[in-house]
Amino acid sequence: MKTFTSLQEMEKQIGASSTGGSTKKYFSLKDGDSFKIRFRQELTEDSTNFDSEAGTAMSTNVVTSVINWKWKIASTASSEQHGYRCWGTEQAISNGRWKPRPHLLINIAVEVEPGNWEPRVVDTTFNQRHIGLTLIEYAKEFGTIVDRYYKYARTGSGASDTNYTLIPLEIADEPEAVTSLPLHDLAGMYMSLPYSEQETYLTTGERANAPASDW
Numbered sequence: 001m002k003t004f005t006s007l008q009e010m011e012k013q014i015g016a017s018s019t020g021g022s023t024k025k026y027f028s029l030k031d032g033d034s035f036k037i038r039f040r041q042e043l044t045e046d047s048t049n050f051d052s053e054a055g056t057a058m059s060t061n062v063v064t065s066v067i068n069w070k071w072k073i074a075s076t077a078s079s080e081q082h083g084y085r086c087w088g089t090e091q092a093i094s095n096g097r098w099k100p101r102p103h104l105l106i107n108i109a110v111e112v113e114p115g116n117w118e119p120r121v122v123d124t125t126f127n128q129r130h131i132g133l134t135l136i137e138y139a140k141e142f143g144t145i146v147d148r149y150y151k152y153a154r155t156g157s158g159a160s161d162t163n164y165t166l167i168p169l170e171i172a173d174e175p176e177a178v179t180s181l182p183l184h185d186l187a188g189m190y191m192s193l194p195y196s197e198q199e200t201y202l203t204t205g206e207r208a209n210a211p212a213s214d215w
Contacts, residue, residue, distance in 0.1 A: 003056050004044045007139055025184050027110055027120035029154035029164070036169070037152050038178050039145045040107040040119075043135065048144040057106035058186040063088030065202040066097040073198065074190040075100035087198035101125060104132045105186045109178040119181040121189060122152075124164070131166040138168060147171050 029035070042050045043057050050056070061078075063086065065071035076082035077089040077100065091098035104124050109117045126132035131152070139145050149169040156162035193201055201207045 003058055006044050006046045007136060009044070025121050025189070027108060027122050027152075029152070031154060031157040031162075034151060034153035036111040037122075037150050038109045038117075038174060039150070040109060040178075040181070040183055042144060042146055043106070043139045047139060047146075048142075049146050054107075054183060055186075057104055059102055059104055060190055061100035062103045062190060063098065063100045063198075063202065065205075066095065067203060068205055071202055071205045072190060073201065074192045076192060076195065076198075079192070082192075082195055085195045087195060088202060102132075103190075104135070105189055106135075107183045107186070109174075109181055115177065117175075117177045117181060119184060121184050121186065123189070129163045131164050134166050138166075142168075146174075 027037075041054050041056050042048075044050070045056055047056075061075040063073050063075050073088075075086045075089060077084060077086035086100065088098045089100055092100070102125065104122075104126070106122050106124075108120050108122050110120050112118050122131075124130045124132045124135070135145065142148075148171040151165075151167040151169055153165050153167075154162065155165075191201075193207070197207055
């Protein structure tokens with residue numbers, strides 16, 4: 001996991017990465033869904049309303065199994081603890097579908113019913129169908145992303161026709177129903193497996209003796 005001190009640093013990391021959990025935590029949309037949300041964290045520490053207690057969004061490179069998209073782990077290619085080795089990254093040399101992709105994780109509040117807000121985590125990427133790049137543009141334009149409401153919506157149900165949109169709405173202080181919500185620990189959203197276990201998990205979805213702390 002990585003946090004950023006500036007938007008420039010985030011964009012640099014995304015560019016380098018692009019070229020080179022629990023359903024109660026993640027926020028999932030179905031085709032036609034549209035929800036009002038609030039971002040609970042800034043993207044970077046140099047944002048106008050950065051709160052050190054809330055922290056910032058996090059970025060992590062994720063390996064997704066080409067056999068089953070549900071089998072995902074954090075890439076360990078840049079981890080000294082794991083010997084700078086990542087099984088998925090090694091497979092990407094001959095099959096680009098194994099290449100780790102940068103994901104952006106950020107805490108939000110979702111208005112599930114009028115006046116009823118729940119804490120979730122948005123897990124998005126930086127391709128044109130998702131909202132990662134759009135969110136960076138809003139942060140540049142406004143200097144902050146936590147000062148207003150947004151409409152977050154999805155159209156499409158397949159891999160080739162699904163698109164997510166994010167539209168800024170009115171500027172307003174967070175209501176008490178939002179400020180009282182807890183924040184999820186972003187660092188634990190993706191498993192980080194030892195190199196010796198990565199191939200088995202990514203090709204079979206199985207892992208023997210998996211400790212709960214890895215999830």
